[in-house]
Amino acid sequence: MAEHHYWADRMADEIIERVENDPILRPIVEENGYFVYDEKTPSGDIHIGSGRGWVIHDVLAKALRARGKDARFVLSSDDYDPLDKPVKGMPEFDKYLGIPFRNIPSPVPGYKSWADYYFRLATDRFPEWGIEAGLESTGEEYLKGTFDDAIRTVLNNAGKVRAIFERIYDKPYERLPFSPICERCGRIGTTVATHWDPEAELVTYECREDLVKWAKGCGHSGKISPFKGAGKLPWKVEWASKWPSKKVIVETAGKDHFTKGGSRTVAIAIASEVLRYPPPYPSTATEEGPGYEFFNVGGKKMSTSKGVGVSFATITEHIPVKILRFLIVSYKPHSVIDFDPSRQDDLLLLYDRYDTTERVYFGKEESERKQELSRIYELAQTGRVPASMPPQLSLRHAGVIVQIVGDGDDEAIALLQRRGDIPRPLSPEGDAYVRERLAAARTWIREFAPARERFTVQASVSEQARAQLTPAQAQAAHELATLLREGPHTEQQIFDAFYAICERVPIKNTEFFKGVYLLLLGQGWGPKLANLILTLGEERVAALLETA
Ligand SMILES: [Zn+2]
Known part of the structure; x- marks a missing residue:
C-alpha cells in the first residue's frame, strides 16, 4: 500500500490495521462495517468547535470508504440528558429543569421538542457543509432497548463500576450507576437509584427534593424495570455503553474530554473492564x-447573543x-485552529491557500x-469535485x-472579462464560481x-481633497492625466510612467x-x-x- 501523507488517510490505515488485528472487532466490522460515531447534547445553540468534530468524523468515514471499506458516520442527539441550568432570558422554562431535552417543548413552533429544535438547527446545515451523516436520537435508542x-x-x-470511579477519582462513589425517569414528575436529574434486584431486574429509586441544586424532585419513590427507556445511564457510563451497543469503531471528541482522569478515561475503563469491548479509535x-x-x-459580529460564541x-x-470546511480539513485534528477573519490578512491568506491547493490539484x-x-x-469540497479548474x-x-462596481454581479463579471481576468464566455459552473467569490468578497x-x-x-x-494637494501633487496628477488620455496602456507602461x-x-x-489616491x-x-487605473x-x- 502506498504511503499516505494526509492525516485522515493515515488514520484510516491505523483504524483498518487495528480492526484486522483485533479478534473482537474483526467479526463486528465484517457484519456491521466501520461505524464512526459522534454525539452531542442539544441543550442550546451549538458551537463551531463541535462542527470541527463532525467534519473530522465525516472525513474519517470518507477516508475509510476511499479504501473500499464499508464505513458510515452517525451523529446521535443526546436528548435524554436533562436541562440542568436555567435558560438565560427564558424563565418560563424553569419548570422543565431536570426533564430530558426530548420531553421539553420547542422554544420555536414547528419542532417536536427542545432537543429536536437545537439538534436540527445544526444538522439541517449538514448538506450545505457536505457532511454525510446518519442522524439518531439517543432517547429513541433507549426506548428501543438498544442499550438494555x-x-x-x-x-x-x-461494584466494579463503582471501583473504577473510586480508583480514578479517589473518592467514594455510592450511587447505582443508573438514573430512572421519575414516573410521577418526569424528571431524570433528580432521581437516585438505591437498589438493584438482579432476579426480578427491578431498580428501586427515589425522586429527591435536594439531590441537585438546579432542580427539585417531587419526593416520589418507586420500583421499575430499567429497560426500554425507563431511565438512562450516567454520562461516562453511557458513553462506554454505547460502544458495544452500537458497535462503534471510531469516535473521537474534543480534547477537554480526553484529559487523564476525564470522561474518556472512565469510559475506556468501563468499556474494557466491565463491558469487554475495545474502546473506539x-x-x-x-x-x-x-x-x-x-x-x-x-x-464579535459572528458571536451569538446566547453566549456560545460562534x-x-x-x-x-x-x-x-x-x-x-477547507480550513478544518486542512488542519490535523491535534492542531489548534485559531482564526479571526477580521485580523490582518487571515481571510485573504486562507483564500489564497485554497486557491493554491486548487491549482496544485x-x-x-x-x-x-x-x-x-x-x-x-x-475532502474540502461540499459537493462533487469540479471536473476542471474553476476560473x-x-x-x-x-x-x-x-x-468599484457595487452590487451588480453581471457588471462585475463584464468588467473582469474586459480585463481578461476570467474567460469569456464562462461555463455555467465557472459563472457560479465567480459569483460565489464576488459574494464572499x-x-x-x-x-x-x-x-x-x-x-x-x-x-x-x-473641494476638501483639492485643498489638501501640494502644488507638486497637482502637477503630477495633471501629467498622469495627459499620459492616460493617450492610452490604452498596459499595466507595466502605467507603472513605469x-x-x-x-x-x-x-x-x-x-x-x-x-x-x-486622494x-x-x-x-x-x-x-x-496601475491596476486600479486600468x-x-x-x-x-x-x-x-x-480637475486637480
Ligand atoms: Zn419526581
Whole structure:
C-alpha cells in the first residue's frame, strides 16, 4: 500500500490495521462495517468547535470508504440528558429543569421538542457543509432497548463500576450507576437509584427534593424495570455503553474530554473492564489517545447573543462554508485552529491557500505536497469535485472589483472579462464560481476587511481633497492625466510612467501616490494604483485627475 501523507488517510490505515488485528472487532466490522460515531447534547445553540468534530468524523468515514471499506458516520442527539441550568432570558422554562431535552417543548413552533429544535438547527446545515451523516436520537435508542444489555451488565457489575470511579477519582462513589425517569414528575436529574434486584431486574429509586441544586424532585419513590427507556445511564457510563451497543469503531471528541482522569478515561475503563469491548479509535483499553483541538474563531459580529460564541448554525452567514470546511480539513485534528477573519490578512491568506491547493490539484502548480494537498482539496469540497479548474479570482482582487462596481454581479463579471481576468464566455459552473467569490468578497469588505482594503471611488474630486494637494501633487496628477488620455496602456507602461513623472516634477513616490489616491478615492491610500487605473478605465481616471 502506498504511503499516505494526509492525516485522515493515515488514520484510516491505523483504524483498518487495528480492526484486522483485533479478534473482537474483526467479526463486528465484517457484519456491521466501520461505524464512526459522534454525539452531542442539544441543550442550546451549538458551537463551531463541535462542527470541527463532525467534519473530522465525516472525513474519517470518507477516508475509510476511499479504501473500499464499508464505513458510515452517525451523529446521535443526546436528548435524554436533562436541562440542568436555567435558560438565560427564558424563565418560563424553569419548570422543565431536570426533564430530558426530548420531553421539553420547542422554544420555536414547528419542532417536536427542545432537543429536536437545537439538534436540527445544526444538522439541517449538514448538506450545505457536505457532511454525510446518519442522524439518531439517543432517547429513541433507549426506548428501543438498544442499550438494555449494557444496562443489565452495568447494574449486575455495579461494584466494579463503582471501583473504577473510586480508583480514578479517589473518592467514594455510592450511587447505582443508573438514573430512572421519575414516573410521577418526569424528571431524570433528580432521581437516585438505591437498589438493584438482579432476579426480578427491578431498580428501586427515589425522586429527591435536594439531590441537585438546579432542580427539585417531587419526593416520589418507586420500583421499575430499567429497560426500554425507563431511565438512562450516567454520562461516562453511557458513553462506554454505547460502544458495544452500537458497535462503534471510531469516535473521537474534543480534547477537554480526553484529559487523564476525564470522561474518556472512565469510559475506556468501563468499556474494557466491565463491558469487554475495545474502546473506539483513537483510544485503546488503557490509553485515551488524542482528542481533537479547539477551533477558536474570533470576530464579535459572528458571536451569538446566547453566549456560545460562534455558532455552527450561523457561521456560514459570515464565512462561506467551502472555505470553513477547507480550513478544518486542512488542519490535523491535534492542531489548534485559531482564526479571526477580521485580523490582518487571515481571510485573504486562507483564500489564497485554497486557491493554491486548487491549482496544485489541477496540476497548474508544482508542489512537493501534491498528494496531501490533492486529498485536502477533494475532502474540502461540499459537493462533487469540479471536473476542471474553476476560473480563479483572488479574494483581494474580487474585493477591489466589487468596491468599484457595487452590487451588480453581471457588471462585475463584464468588467473582469474586459480585463481578461476570467474567460469569456464562462461555463455555467465557472459563472457560479465567480459569483460565489464576488459574494464572499462583499461579505469580507462589509464585515471584516481592514480600513486599508476599503475605498469608495469618487464621482468627482471634492473641494476638501483639492485643498489638501501640494502644488507638486497637482502637477503630477495633471501629467498622469495627459499620459492616460493617450492610452490604452498596459499595466507595466502605467507603472513605469509613475516613476518617470516623479523624477520630472520632481516629487517623492509616496507623495505622488498619496495625491492620486486622494483625488480618486478621497483617502490617501488604496489598492495597487496601475491596476486600479486600468480597472476604472484610463479615461475615467484622467477626467478625475484633470480637475486637480
Ligand atoms: Zn419526581
